Amino acid sequence: MSQCLNPECLTINPDNFQFCQKCGDKLLLVERYWAKSILGQGGFGRTFLAVDEFKPSKPPCVIKQFLPQAQGTETVEKAAELFAQEAERLELLGKHPQIPELFAYFSVDSRQYLVQEFIQGETLQQELDNRGVFHEGQIRELLIDLLSVLQFVHGHNVIHRDIKPENIIRREADKRLVLVDFGASKIIPKTQRRTVTGTVIGSAEYCAPEQSMGKAKFGSDLYSLGVVCLHLLTGMSPFDLYDVMEMEWVWRDCLNGNFVSDELGKILDSLVAQKPRQRYHKVEDILAELGFTNSSVYTTENNQQSPQNFVSTDALLVRFIGVDYTQLRNLLAAEEWKKADEETERCMLKIARREEEGWLRKEDIDNFPCQDLRNIDHLWVRYSHGKFGFSVQRQIYQNLGGSRQYDKEVWEAFGDQVGWRKEGNWLRSYYILNISGSRLEVFREGYLPLVDKVINYLVERLVDCNI
Missing domain, CATH: 1.10.510.10 (Transferase(Phosphotransferase) domain 1)
Known part of the structure; x- marks a missing residue:
């Protein structure tokens, strides 16, 4: 389907129509972009989801059409100036990976358009x-x-x-x-x-x-x-x-x-x-x-x-801490939760210099660098949409009444809520994590990272580090 860009029409047309079946306007903008649907409308313009016909993959893009709602010549002229300036800003800033890239800026039928990267x-x-x-x-x-x-x-x-x-x-x-x-x-x-x-x-x-x-x-x-x-x-x-x-x-x-x-x-x-x-x-x-x-x-x-x-923020974590978090980031981005949990433990053992022993002691956790905990937490929170991470676990723990003082009932309630206990029994990490590539929805909030055997001490350290 193709969306007519005439502000007075906006008729949806079947694919391969070159002209709008209602108003007769040309549908292929500057012989390149097919508008597909309206994404939104503001005070100065209307945005459309579109397809770039020039590229082999026909990727999606965004068409922004200048369409001021304000009245008065001076106000409209100012709005037009702002629209043109937006194109200039995007050309200047759009090479940043977290700002949409500008693809084109032009006028057709006395209407201004800019085309930019579509962010899914x-x-x-x-x-x-x-x-x-x-x-x-x-x-x-x-x-x-x-x-x-x-x-x-x-x-x-x-x-x-x-x-x-x-x-x-x-x-x-x-x-x-x-x-x-x-x-x-x-x-x-x-x-x-x-x-x-x-x-x-x-x-x-x-x-x-x-x-x-x-x-x-x-x-x-x-x-x-x-x-x-x-x-x-x-x-x-x-x-x-x-x-x-x-x-x-x-x-x-x-x-x-x-x-x-x-x-x-x-x-x-x-x-x-x-x-x-x-x-x-x-x-x-x-x-x-x-x-x-x-x-x-x-x-x-x-x-x-x-x-x-x-x-980038992720690259920054790798650069100045001295522990390479690239593998952890990649596993989390791929939603390989089991492998990411194992990589988290590997990183923590390396930081604590306990790789040969293969496990962390209470004193290792008590002295664990706050910045490293923040970095690991940052990656888990980001790639799980806020479902996993040390800070998520800490908040659940505190909401249950937990404090620095160990409380058996609180810990059991915590284990029940995040899924570490089943029918009153604590489950070992290898038992419950024996599902590789599981979707995020199957896990409970705060379930990961597990960090087997030391999580109760870790929460105390999170409190110390304000994480």
Whole structure:
């Protein structure tokens, strides 16, 4: 089927029709792109899922059509300018692996179009709607993943200005978060004065106070990212998480039992501070708070990133810890859960220098590097959509009333909930993990990684490390 692109028609036509059977408009855009269906519509445009007829595999792509809803010549002209600028931003930034690539920009029949990479996956809003609120591990993973993208964007003097759950997609192929829709973005000239007032733009719920007055800063994007985190942790509108009478955020009152450590809570509080000077000033500072103290590998000599110098989050884990997590990442991406669990144990034995013995002691866990635990947890949380990981296990344990003090009843309840016990008996890892390549749905939340024989000590260490 082919979608007519005439805004007054939009008729669905059978395949191989060259012209719309209703309005007569040509269906093959610039002799290359077949529009298939409408993906969405905003204030300045309509997006279509399309097929690139020029490429042998006929891959999917996205056509964005300029279609302003605003009235008035000046407003429409400004909207057209923003649309053209979006194409420029994508050409500048689209080589980053977590930003859609621009394929083409042109005008047909006095209408502007841009064609960009199609990102297959769910938005964070869809994830929230389908799977419920995010837990701390997922929020940490989200921050680490997106902060590196924002560092790249800001390094090119661009402010996104519309960061919200609908504009963040978890790519199905590799579970990476992709930042989309640069229609509201803006380049800040290095010589621009702070007092210059620009266009008021962005989604009100996630918009920083200074941005709502037309004075967006790089920190405005960080504010929006922080508000996204609060929304995902609570499932509530950001408007309901801020007490306008007391002029303070009350998100902790809306967690409904969802655990957030003091460490992460302080980071979120700083991100969403109303006064810009009270927020973080640099992405590196936030990454350092999250445990990525060697965040300088993200930048180039000119304090900017080029696509060639970009270092992905996963590659960063491998680079500065000294333990190669590539195999673990690949197994998790392939959903080889049993092999990934075995690889996790191998990595942990290597870190603790217990490879010959083949098992970990309590003292090994008590002194296990926090950063390594964070890195392993980061990979498990990412590739399991937040179902597995040390942080997931810790939250379940604490929600059951667990603490640093060993409690037999809590541990048994924990084992029952994650699936480590059956009919009152503890199951050995080789017994229950004898299913290679099983789908994610067959496992209970928090089931993996198992780390046989030391998991009870490990949870204590997770508390120490704020994981």
